[in-house]
Amino acid sequence: FFPKLGGGGGGASPVGDINGAAVPLKKWVAGHKDNDRELVQGLKGDAYYLISTPDGIKDFAINATCTHLGCVVPWVRSANKFCCPCHGSQYDENGKVVRGPAPLSLALAHTSVLESGDIAVAPWPEQDFRTGLDPWWS
Numbered sequence: 001f002f003p004k005l006g007g008g009g010g011g012a013s014p015v016g017d018i019n020g021a022a023v024p025l026k027k028w029v030a031g032h033k034d035n036d037r038e039l040v041q042g043l044k045g046d047a048y049y050l051i052s053t054p055d056g057i058k059d060f061a062i063n064a065t066c067t068h069l070g071c072v073v074p075w076v077r078s079a080n081k082f083c084c085p086c087h088g089s090q091y092d093e094n095g096k097v098v099r100g101p102a103p104l105s106l107a108l109a110h111t112s113v114l115e116s117g118d119i120a121v122a123p124w125p126e127q128d129f130r131t132g133l134d135p136w137w138s
């Protein structure tokens with residue numbers, strides 16, 4: 001799946017790799033398998049997970065900041081969950097909280113691909129598709 005081209009007032013900004021360099025979709029796809037998740041620098045300098053599909057990335061990214069006290073939450077492939085090492089909170093594969101003490105699900109952002117071919121993220125002000133609630137982060 002390839003997210004729609006970004007641009008035109010969507011507030012999309014390019015993600016950065018560990019060195020802050022842009023991340024072209026082509027390069028990402030070449031280096032990842034289906035359901036891989038890896039951190040990039042996203043909105044406001046926060047770390048976000050991009051999620052690979054067989055031929056691209058999902059149209060949302062997941063903020064890695066635990067909603068309990070702010071630890072960065074690792075993805076645990078063997079459990080198919082995000083598991084916070086600080087106090088044991090768990091989030092499902094889409095970042096929905098499934099075990100506390102975290103009170104809320106991980107924040108979302110939209111992903112898109114800029115005309116340059118680089119991956120970008122944009123704010124997610126819409127309803128949270130995982131809970132049906134308004135987004136707490138917006």
Ligand code: FES
Binds near residue numbers: 066071084101
């Ligand atoms: Fe993640 Fe406390 S900061 S469980």
